[in-house]
Amino acid sequence: MKEKRYIVYALFVVFLLTAPLYLNRYWLEVLNSVGLYAILGLSLNIIVGYGGMFHMGHAAFYAIGAYTTAIISTSYGVPVLWLMPLSGLTAGVFALVVARPIIHLRGDYLLIVTIGLVEIVRIALINNVFGITGGANGIFGIPRPTLFGYKIFKSHQFLYLIWGCVAVTVFFFYRLENSRFGRALVYLKEDEIAAEGSGVHTARYKLAAFVLGAFWAGMVGTLFAAKMTIISPESFSFWESVLYFMIVILGGSGNIAGVILGAFLVIGLPEFFRGLENYRLLMFGAAMIFMMIFRTQGILPPRQKVFDVSRFRKGGEPI
Amino acid sequence: MILKLSNLTKRFGGLTAVDRVSFDVEEQTVMGLIGPNGAGKTTIFNLITGNYKPDEGEIVFQGQSIGGVWTNKIVMLGIARTFQTIRLFQNLSALENVLAGCHCRMKSGPIGAMLKTPGQKQEELWALEHAMKQLQFVGLADRAELLSGNLSYGNQRLLEIARALATNPRLLILDEPAGGMNEQETEALIELIFKMRDSGLTVLLIEHDMGLVMKACNRLVVVEYGKKIAEGTPEEIQADSRVIEAYLGIDEEE
Ligand SMILES: Nc1ncnc2c1ncn2[C@@H]1O[C@H](COP(=O)(O)OP(=O)(O)OP(=O)(O)O)[C@@H](O)[C@H]1O
Ligand SMILES: [Mg+2]
Numbered sequence: 001m002k003e004k005r006y007i008v009y010a011l012f013v014v015f016l017l018t019a020p021l022y023l024n025r026y027w028l029e030v031l032n033s034v035g036l037y038a039i040l041g042l043s044l045n046i047i048v049g050y051g052g053m054f055h056m057g058h059a060a061f062y063a064i065g066a067y068t069t070a071i072i073s074t075s076y077g078v079p080v081l082w083l084m085p086l087s088g089l090t091a092g093v094f095a096l097v098v099a100r101p102i103i104h105l106r107g108d109y110l111l112i113v114t115i116g117l118v119e120i121v122r123i124a125l126i127n128n129v130f131g132i133t134g135g136a137n138g139i140f141g142i143p144r145p146t147l148f149g150y151k152i153f154k155s156h157q158f159l160y161l162i163w164g165c166v167a168v169t170v171f172f173f174y175r176l177e178n179s180r181f182g183r184a185l186v187y188l189k190e191d192e193i194a195a196e197g198s199g200v201h202t203a204r205y206k207l208a209a210f211v212l213g214a215f216w217a218g219m220v221g222t223l224f225a226a227k228m229t230i231i232s233p234e235s236f237s238f239w240e241s242v243l244y245f246m247i248v249i250l251g252g253s254g255n256i257a258g259v260i261l262g263a264f265l266v267i268g269l270p271e272f273f274r275g276l277e278n279y280r281l282l283m284f285g286a287a288m289i290f291m292m293i294f295r296t297q298g299i300l301p302p303r304q305k306v307f308d309v310s311r312f313r314k315g316g317e318p319i
Numbered sequence: 320m321i322l323k324l325s326n327l328t329k330r331f332g333g334l335t336a337v338d339r340v341s342f343d344v345e346e347q348t349v350m351g352l353i354g355p356n357g358a359g360k361t362t363i364f365n366l367i368t369g370n371y372k373p374d375e376g377e378i379v380f381q382g383q384s385i386g387g388v389w390t391n392k393i394v395m396l397g398i399a400r401t402f403q404t405i406r407l408f409q410n411l412s413a414l415e416n417v418l419a420g421c422h423c424r425m426k427s428g429p430i431g432a433m434l435k436t437p438g439q440k441q442e443e444l445w446a447l448e449h450a451m452k453q454l455q456f457v458g459l460a461d462r463a464e465l466l467s468g469n470l471s472y473g474n475q476r477l478l479e480i481a482r483a484l485a486t487n488p489r490l491l492i493l494d495e496p497a498g499g500m501n502e503q504e505t506e507a508l509i510e511l512i513f514k515m516r517d518s519g520l521t522v523l524l525i526e527h528d529m530g531l532v533m534k535a536c537n538r539l540v541v542v543e544y545g546k547k548i549a550e551g552t553p554e555e556i557q558a559d560s561r562v563i564e565a566y567l568g569i570d571e572e573e
Contacts, residue, residue, distance in 0.1 A: 172433040179432030179439070180425050180446070187408055187419050194406035197368065199394035199423025199486050212429055307414055309463055312451035 009257075016163050020156035028155035030271050035162035036224060038263035039169050041247035042256065043216035046173070048245065049254035049302075050182055051209040052189025054107050057114030058244045060121040061091040061214035063236035065221025067125065070139040070231050071132050080226040081145045084219045091218025092211045099210035103203065118241050125233035138232025145226040158227055165223060169216065170256055177256065178305065185209055186254070243267070246284065250291060251298055258300030265299075321346045321490055321521050322367070327376035329362055336362040338545035339376065344490070349512060349522045351536035351553075353529075355565065359545040360525045361403055364492055367523075368400050369393045381489065395423050399483035403494040403525070405475050409468035413459055413478050416467050417450040420485025424449075453481040457511060472499040480511070491515060493524040497531050509535045533557070541565070 019031060040062060047055045065087035073080045102113050128135040145152045145161070152161055176182045187195035188202045196202045225231050247266045252258020265287075270280050291298070322344040329337040336359045344350045352360050365371045367378055369390040378386045385393055399420070408416050425446060427439040454460045457477040462470060467478055476496055483491055496512075497505045505528060512522055512535045526532050532539065533553040541549040541556060543565045549556060556562050 175435055176429055176432050179429075179443070180422060180427055181429040181432050183415065183418060184422055186411065187422075190408040190410060191406050193370070194402070194408065195419065196390045197370075197394065197400055197402070197406070198419040198482055199391050199399075200419065201389070201391040208429065304412055304464075304466070305415060306464075307447055309414065309447060309451055312448055312455075312460075 016159070019159060025155045027271075028159055030268055032155065032158050032162050032227070034263050034268045035159070035166050036220060036227075037243065037247060037267045038166050038260045039162075039220045039223075040217055040244050041251070041259040041263050042166075042169050042173055043213045043220065044244045045248050045254065045256070045259045046176070046185070046216075047209045047213040048248050049252075049259070050177065050185035050189065051206060052185075053103070053206060053209070054111040055114045055210070055213075056111050056238075056241045056245050057117035057121075058213070058217055059236040059238070059240040060118040061095055061217040062221050062224070062240070063121055063125065063233070064091045064094050064214075065218025066225045066231050066236070067133055067139070067221070068218070069222040069225040070142050073142055073225070074139060077143075079146060080143055080222060081147065084222045087222045088215040088219040091221065092215035095210045095214030096207065099207055099214075103206040103210065115238060115241070118236070118238050122233050122236055122238075125236070134232075136233060138230060138235075140230035142225050142229045142231070144229065152226075162223060162227075165220075166260070170260075174256060181205075181208070189254075246288070249298060250287065252300035252302065253298050254302040255298070255300050258298050258302075261300055262298070320344065321381060322523070323377075323379040324363070324367075325377045325379075327363065327366060327378065328374050329359075329366055329371055330374050335545050337366065337373075337542075340542065340545070340547045341376075342540045342547065342550055344521060344523055345538075346521055347516060347519060348537040349516055349524065349535050351532045351539040352523065352525045352542065353527075353532055353539055353556075354542040354548075358542045360542060361494055362545075363542070364400065364494055364523075364525065367393075367492065368398060391423065394486050394488075397487070397489035398492060399486045399488035399490075400492040401476070401479040401483055401494055401496060403498065405472075405479060407467040407475055407478060407482075409466070411467060412464050413454065413467050413470065413481075414447075414450055414463040416478055417453050417481050417485045418446055420453070420482040421446040421449050423486055450481075450485055453484045454478075456484065456514075457481045458507075473501065473504040476500060476508075477511075484515075488520065490521045490523060493522065493526075495525050495527065497526055497528045505531055 020028060040058065044055065044058045047053050068087040068090040069080055069083045072078050072083055098117060102110060105113060125133045126136045147161065152158060184200045184205045187198065187200055188205055192202055243266055247262035248259055250265060251262020320343045325341045327337055327340045328335065340363060352363065354360055362371065366373050369388050372387040377384055380396060380398060383396065385396065408419065425442050427442050431439040451460060451463065454463050457480055459474060459477055459481060462474065467475065470478060480496065497508055500508060509531055516522055536553055539551065539553055539556045540547055541562050548565060549559045549562050
């Protein structure tokens with residue numbers, strides 16, 4: 001059972017590594033897009049999947065990261081990829097400020113406020129706040145990234161860069177999931193009063209989840225800006241946030257593999273049905289209704305954590 | 320004296336759920352809080368554990384005033400609780416439930432976890448061992464990997480105790496721990512309570528099972544309509560005419 005899962009993972013990695021050999025540019029770009037959404041989904045998963053907070057404004061943090069990168073790289077000529085930590089930080093600090101007053105809100109209320117958040121950010125960008133966001137046209141001329149002296153501009157190069165970032169994200173978030181921090185988020189999702197009563201500072205952990213999720217989304221913003229070389233407010237609409245949310249909920253909220261699958265389903269799958277473009281929303285709607293009825297936890301729900309406790313069982317005197 | 324309540328008052332709108340209640344809990348004793356349904360017992364617990372803020376009065380724990388302090392801080396200070404309506408993390412294993420109790424005795428944050436620092440790794444191992452000890456203590460070690468929601472009612476109560484114990488409390492607060500338990504389970508619970516007291520813990524409990532209360536408690540406080548109406552040893556309480564009228568009498572009729 002366990003082995004079967006690892007075989008699937010291994011095949012998936014092989015597929016990604018060899019994709020440039022048999023996929024054309026169009027499909028490589030689809031994979032790139034899926035990769036970006038996968039990281040965004042994983043960063044939102046910390047908030048929605050583990051922490052159980054209904055956050056539909058994630059595009060706001062993504063936008064702030066992307067704009068930070070765009071503004072600084074175009075005005076000061078800083079190599080784009082260096083701007084990743086800074087873009088993450090800007091988004092994280094922004095999350096800290098805006099999330100603090102709203103995290104105590106419950107489910108549906110939080111949802112509405114976060115929808116407001118993403119709209120406020122988008123409108124601020126259109127209105128050229130501080131005179132640096134370029135208004136509705138956005139910012140263009142963002143330099144291509146370079147990695148180890150190589151300029152990255154071809155689809156397959158981006159494939160490795162983006163999916164490399166997915167791998168790093170999975171590596172770190174898997175550890176996070178299986179740690180005191182990750183568990184604390186799950187506890188507060190399961191039962192906030194019981195979590196608090198067990199000694200978890202629930203307010204702090206909710207905020208930390210927002211900041212960490214935003215930090216990561218901000219870093220993806222750098223990748224996006226560097227890949228597109230031009231960004232505008234329309235890339236960070238409410239609809240974007242809905243897509244991330246769907247990726248997490250559909251794939252399996254709280255499960256890393258589930259979220260990546262979700263990114264393929266929500267972003268990749270519609271590419272096979274280009275002709276049915278107009279039915280896309282209808283399909284999503286139907287899929288979501290289906291899920292809500294038959295598989296409320298998503299296609300790949302989180303599996304139970306396994307701990308090696310056998311050695312504490314025998315001989316050990318109680319307390 | 321480990322806990323001192325003085326003139327504790329809590330109102331919900333027009334209803335005074337707790338009305339100037341004062342009592343002390345001595346270290347390493349088992350104190351029982353009894354009274355009819357709706358008397359305000361759980362509300363007193365919620366005040367002690369910081370779920371509610373008192374309108375008046377003071378709660379002093381180990382010489383420190385804790386009225387209105389955040390719940391997680393109070394747990395840190397050494398007060399742990401169980402809930403009247405079981406509040407386990409139903410979708411998590413018994414072990415993960417107890418790991419929740421270990422949380423407040425650990426330090427590592429998200430960055431430590433992502434980098435898997437030696438300190439973090441060691442802490443996780445400690446938590447695992449600590450949690451298993453608590454499960455062993457309440458007799459659930461062999462059920463560590465079961466989903467808590469699938470445990471029997473009695474075992475769920477024990478699991479809540481294990482989770483509370485994992486916080487390394489000085490004072491343990493149990494809200495109707497025998498609720499839903501059969502006779503043998505209740506007997507075992509009494510033994511467990513003695514075992515906890517003998518290991519240095521102070522226990523404050525609410526219970527409607529008079530057999531358990533009379534056997535397990537060193538002292539009792541009786542509340543009715545939010546007011547304390549009597550306090551004393553189980554023998555004294557059994558002989559108190561006000562208590563018989565307010566509480567024990569009703570019990571006999573049922
Ligand atoms: N959050 C609340 N808001 C309003 N009223 C409340 C609240 N909590 C408790 N009460 C009321 O306060 C009174 C005392 O309730 P409490 O739960 O403390 O009783 P109890 O002694 O624990 O009863 P039981 O034995 O049934 O558990 C009840 O009348 C209850 O309805
Ligand atoms: Mg009660």
